[in-house]
Amino acid sequence: MKKLETFGIKPHDADLKTNGKQWSVMEKLLLGLTLDQYIGQAFRNKFNWFLAIIFAIGIPVIIYRFIFSLGAVTHASYDYPWGLFLGFGLFCMVPLSASGFMLGTTVEIFGRHDFEPIERLALLNGLLGYFFAVVYLLVDLGQPWRLAYPMVYSFGPAAVLFLVGWHVATYLSVQIAEVSTAFFEWIGFRRGYEFIRKGTIGLTVSGIILSTLHQGALGALFVYAPGKVHPLWYSSAFQWIHFFTSSIPAGLCMVISVSTVVIYTMKWRCDKRFIDNLDRITISLAKGAAMGLATYLIIKFIAIAHDNEWAYFATGWGLWWLFEIICFVTLPMFILMYGIHHRIVGLCRIGAFMTVFGILLNRLNTALIAFNWKLYQEIPHMWEIIIAITIFAIYVATYRFILARLPILYQYKSQAEEIEVEVSEEQVAPAKA
Amino acid sequence: MSKISRRKFLAGSVAGGAAVMMTPAQKSFAAGSFEGFPEGMGVLVDLTRCVGCRTCEAACNLEQKLPAPALPFDDTSVFDEIKHGQKRRTTDKAYTIVNRYEPKGADEPLYRKIQCNHCNEPACLTSCFVNAYKKTPEGAVIYNSKVCVGCRNCMIACPFHIPAYTYHSAINPVIKKCIFCYDTRLKEGKPPACVESCPQQVMTFGKRKDLMKIAHERIKKNPGKYVDHVYGEHEVGGTGWFYLSSAPFEEAGFDTSLPKEPIINNVKDFLAIVPMVLTIWPALFTGFHLLATKGKSHGHGDDHSHDEQEGH
Numbered sequence: 001m002k003k004l005e006t007f008g009i010k011p012h013d014a015d016l017k018t019n020g021k022q023w024s025v026m027e028k029l030l031l032g033l034t035l036d037q038y039i040g041q042a043f044r045n046k047f048n049w050f051l052a053i054i055f056a057i058g059i060p061v062i063i064y065r066f067i068f069s070l071g072a073v074t075h076a077s078y079d080y081p082w083g084l085f086l087g088f089g090l091f092c093m094v095p096l097s098a099s100g101f102m103l104g105t106t107v108e109i110f111g112r113h114d115f116e117p118i119e120r121l122a123l124l125n126g127l128l129g130y131f132f133a134v135v136y137l138l139v140d141l142g143q144p145w146r147l148a149y150p151m152v153y154s155f156g157p158a159a160v161l162f163l164v165g166w167h168v169a170t171y172l173s174v175q176i177a178e179v180s181t182a183f184f185e186w187i188g189f190r191r192g193y194e195f196i197r198k199g200t201i202g203l204t205v206s207g208i209i210l211s212t213l214h215q216g217a218l219g220a221l222f223v224y225a226p227g228k229v230h231p232l233w234y235s236s237a238f239q240w241i242h243f244f245t246s247s248i249p250a251g252l253c254m255v256i257s258v259s260t261v262v263i264y265t266m267k268w269r270c271d272k273r274f275i276d277n278l279d280r281i282t283i284s285l286a287k288g289a290a291m292g293l294a295t296y297l298i299i300k301f302i303a304i305a306h307d308n309e310w311a312y313f314a315t316g317w318g319l320w321w322l323f324e325i326i327c328f329v330t331l332p333m334f335i336l337m338y339g340i341h342h343r344i345v346g347l348c349r350i351g352a353f354m355t356v357f358g359i360l361l362n363r364l365n366t367a368l369i370a371f372n373w374k375l376y377q378e379i380p381h382m383w384e385i386i387i388a389i390t391i392f393a394i395y396v397a398t399y400r401f402i403l404a405r406l407p408i409l410y411q412y413k414s415q416a417e418e419i420e421v422e423v424s425e426e427q428v429a430p431a432k433a
Numbered sequence: 434m435s436k437i438s439r440r441k442f443l444a445g446s447v448a449g450g451a452a453v454m455m456t457p458a459q460k461s462f463a464a465g466s467f468e469g470f471p472e473g474m475g476v477l478v479d480l481t482r483c484v485g486c487r488t489c490e491a492a493c494n495l496e497q498k499l500p501a502p503a504l505p506f507d508d509t510s511v512f513d514e515i516k517h518g519q520k521r522r523t524t525d526k527a528y529t530i531v532n533r534y535e536p537k538g539a540d541e542p543l544y545r546k547i548q549c550n551h552c553n554e555p556a557c558l559t560s561c562f563v564n565a566y567k568k569t570p571e572g573a574v575i576y577n578s579k580v581c582v583g584c585r586n587c588m589i590a591c592p593f594h595i596p597a598y599t600y601h602s603a604i605n606p607v608i609k610k611c612i613f614c615y616d617t618r619l620k621e622g623k624p625p626a627c628v629e630s631c632p633q634q635v636m637t638f639g640k641r642k643d644l645m646k647i648a649h650e651r652i653k654k655n656p657g658k659y660v661d662h663v664y665g666e667h668e669v670g671g672t673g674w675f676y677l678s679s680a681p682f683e684e685a686g687f688d689t690s691l692p693k694e695p696i697i698n699n700v701k702d703f704l705a706i707v708p709m710v711l712t713i714w715p716a717l718f719t720g721f722h723l724l725a726t727k728g729k730s731h732g733h734g735d736d737h738s739h740d741e742q743e744g745h
């Protein structure tokens with residue numbers, strides 16, 4: 001894309017071409033390039049090759065899994081019924097996607113329209129994260145075609161997973177509605193856009209409710225296994241609060257991380273509003289994340305004190321726990337605080353990446369590493385790892401595909417607005433309408 | 434913000450909230466405790482009598498029409514099998530397993546039979562989101578493979594590591610575990626195959642409450658022989674199958690750190706907040722919104738545009 005820009009070609013970002021004609025959907029899909037130009041740039045991009053290699057290996061393995069059963073691609077362990085697909089796919093993807101509801105709340109509920117340039121990125125991050133968590137789930141379920149059973153056929157309402165299932169499903173539709181505004185704009189379906197915008201507050205509020213509950217519920221799932229999860233990662237009273245609280249910095253830091261990747265690799269797609277505001281917003285988001293981390297840190301220790309688990313610190317598990325908490329909660333917290341204080345965006349970004357990693361570590365610890373600590377350590381099957389990576393690569397590819405097209409990083413100039421735009425551009429945070 | 438728009442968005446958020454409320458998730462907090470059936474049957478397993486002949490394993494295999502094992506049932510080398518540092522456990526091909534333990538200071542090894550304990554308030558049952566499990570009035574915990582989605586949450590939840598999964602089936606993988614011979618025997622009041630087959634009368638079949646009395650009597654009569662504890666009387670809310678032992682239970686491979694309350698009690702803390710969040714959050718955040726956007730609504734470009742949309 002960079003190369004094309006030097007030839008003066010601009011990616012498509014409005015309903016009307018410079019000559020006043022409408023773009024067709026096909027042209028929009030090709031980003032306003034000709035087919036040759038599009039294919040040319042796709043082949044020049046090394047990252048595409050990288051993805052292609054992963055897909056070439058991983059997709060056959062996924063197909064293999066569906067033909068020859070889960071037992072063929074995992075260790076089929078009775079003691080570790082949940083492996084990487086859920087340990088990573090569900091328990092990590094969901095907190096990292098908490099961004100949608102948090103930015104939605106900030107902008108729509110608290111009226112902080114200064115965060116608007118990044119709101120859509122956060123919403124999209126939420127939607128894709130949840131969507132792919134469900135994809136991981138489908139790969140992991142023994143009988144994925146029965147996925148809808150808990151919704152329509154057979155209810156187990158006392159189960160926490162029942163709540164998770166219902167909420168993720170409902171929340172996914174809420175998020176689709178939220179992100180669809182971008183799609184409607186892009187496709188040129190003005191009415192749909194306005195219809196959804198009207199319900200924004202309702203959608204956002206239900207998003208908060210659903211998120212609070214299912215982020216917590218993921219933690220509560222482990223409360224079923226008091227003897228299995230190591231006591232340092234387990235707390236019958238606080239587990240859901242731990243998961244919920246940590247999802248706040250997780251979601252915010254994921255947005256910072258994604259926006260960092262985007263600004264370095266897809267700058268052509270960002271408009272001036274996004275680029276100019278990003279540093280300021282990064283620091284504001286970092287503030288939220290640092291506060292979240294501080295709260296999280298405190299309640300982590302409260303839980304240890306509550307169950308009086310200090311003695312475990314003298315064991316190997318204790319060191320591992322301290323490693324997680326010191327290196328990936330406390331340290332990023334201080335890095336973020338330093339970065340915020342001295343307004344060093346780079347530091348905030350490093351802190352954010354570390355926080356994201358810390359969340360991964362925490363969820364994997366709870367679900368796999370410190371799970372069955374009295375038994376043995378499970379090392380996932382090679383193919384299980386390959387499948388997990390492949391689905392993640394599909395996630396990245398989808399993410400990129402959408403970012404390149406829908407007005408997420410840039411503001412869409414629709415027909416009716418071409419004239420208005422000039423007026424609103426003078427404002428700091430131009431109207432979204 | 435104009436009056437109309439405010440009413441509009443209140444309606445919007447209430448509708449959003451209502452949509453959430455209407456989902457059957459609401460039932461989750463009505464989920465009561467389940468105390469087990471008072472007349473339920475159980476089995477008392479007296480480990481001091483077991484000689485490790487594995488006859489019960491063979492009987493179960495026959496009764497439940499399970500595939501033939503790799504080694505015959507009279508082969509005692511299986512007691513030395515160690516996988517991942519663990520002794521054998523129940524699998525999808527063996528609903529019951531006998532393992533050998535060498536308690537400290539004892540001259541004789543101790544054998545322990547493992548199978549589903551048919552808990553009074555089964556963790557497997559309460560964790561299943563499609564309600565595939567059922568505790569029958571006779572005391573058995575049975576499973577309906579027709580609705581199982583295969584999430585394997587029940588395997589996570591069972592504190593005794595009992596349910597196994599037929600991972601190697603691509604089209605119809607299911608949970609497999611001891612069902613107290615419900616279909617073929619218990620339903621008709623008959624003792625399970627393993628109980629009946631045992632040449633040493635290790636297991637006694639009867640009403641759980643009667644068996645509990647027998648267990649305590651045995652301890653009282655032979656205080657030197659038994660440890661003064663019935664494993665399963667209180668563990669995780671009480672189990673239908675429970676054990677007497679001559680050696681401390683942890684030396685016979687039992688998990689003695691399990692809580693006394695049923696596993697579901699742990700989860701109740703969380704389930705209790707569900708209705709609170711459902712009712713308080715909509716009002717709270719709608720209030721926040723009103724406060725946060727109040728005063729900003731006039732002359733501010735952004736909010737103005739919002740009002741316009743909502744006032745349509």
Ligand code: SF4
Nearest residue numbers: 549550552555557591
């Ligand atoms: S022992 Fe495990 S599988 Fe059996 S009833 Fe209890 S929780 Fe369920």
Ligand code: SF4
Nearest residue numbers: 561581582584585587
């Ligand atoms: S694996 Fe089947 S029986 Fe077990 S919890 Fe999931 S749906 Fe229920």
Ligand code: SF4
Nearest residue numbers: 493611613614625627
């Ligand atoms: S009760 Fe029946 S199913 Fe259970 S272990 Fe005994 S023989 Fe097997």
